[in-house]
């Protein structure tokens with residue numbers, strides 16, 4: 001099979017390059033800037049999902065666990081934030097460097113201050 005001029009031999013395993021999509025300046029303004037509100041509506045109340053945000057991939061081989069994954073991440077984070085205050089400290093405020101492995105990981109462990117919530 002030939003895709004965009006590249007010959008893909010039979011039985012080759014291929015995977016979408018999500019990093020390239022997530023860092024495409026034609027799609028995102030300053031993609032490396034941490035600005036989660038870019039995925040929220042103007043009133044910051046609802047999630048706004050552009051069609052090119054595809055963490056669970058796309059098409060026939062996309063993730064069948066998407067529904068479960070979304071619920072798990074929501075429950076995990078909300079339970080954690082109910083019990084703890086999590087704040088970045090000055091070390092974490094510095095630019096985060098990352099490394100490529102099978103997926104992208106932080107080069108140095110980010111440092112957080114975690115305190116138990118009183119209320």
Ligand code: HEM
Pocket residue numbers: 015016055056057060061062063064065066068069070073
């Ligand atoms: C936040 C959580 C998750 C993320 C971000 C995620 C992401 C992905 C992605 C990107 C793929 C496609 C990989 C490729 O290009 O071949 C995939 C495939 C898959 N995921 Fe997930 N996943 C998550 C959770 C889950 C859960 C909870 C399950 C099962 C309970 C699951 C089961 C699968 C399976 C079986 C495939 C292979 C589908 C196929 O090849 O036809 N995933 N996932």
